[in-house]
Amino acid sequence: MQIADILKPEAVKTIASCTSKKRLFHDLGELAETSYDLKSAEVIEALIEREGLGPTGVGHGIALPHARLAGATAVQGIFLRLEKPLNFDSVDRQPVDLVFCLIAPECAGVDHLKALALVSRTMRDSATCTKLRANSDPATLHTILTEAQSSQAA
Template sequence: MNLSNIIRPEHTLIGLSVTTKWRALQAISEKAGKAFGIDSQTVLKALESREKLGSTGIGNGIAVPHAAIDGMTSPRGMLIRFAQPLDFDAIDDIPTDIAFVLLFGENNRGEYLNVLAAIARRLQSEGVLAAMRKARSVDEFYSDFIADLRV
């Protein structure tokens, strides 16, 4: 499976202007609803429920909001850079500036875990995060992350 089939260039954005984690989840839900043709309130409820179990702020300025959505047949994702870092209740207390949003069906949990592992491996590659943070365009931001990445 190619991660670029899950997180596509057209589902990537930079400069999302929000001030709190909860506003971020609202904005993400609206964008995901439009991008994937699903109800944004369903996405929001699922993301909020997951976030209440524990923060998806994994540290180093990264969050991975994720949730199972009824009716989804394959994992879908978005890649977002916020206009300003925000408090995502991350484990290291570093404000979050990049979010990887993952939505999946109940039957795709195993596949979803593979996607998370691939994201983690890529972010450990030297220079990837720094390049993503310096990217001046959506295309550059996406390319800095996705380059030669396979799940």
């Protein structure tokens, strides 16, 4: 599995301002609907429900919200770069500016975990995060994310 397998170029976006975690989930839901034909309301509800189990802000300005959804047919990713960092109740209490969301089918099993591990490894790379924070063009962000993995594998 590679980032390019789960992240469409049209599912990458830079957002100038986001006022709350709930608003962020709405933005993710809207992008899931336009990029993957998922129902926005179902995505939002699933993300809020999952977040209720514990915050998905992993530290260093990164959040990895994820949820399982009956309407999903495969593991699908959405990436948002926030120009203004958002309080996300992260483990290190730092605001979040890089958000990689995963939506998986309810029956995804190990594929969901593999995708989460892949995204986590990619986002742990400080050089990749520095490049993501230095760019706002969605096509460039997608390229950085998809190329980061191939350079790590080499």
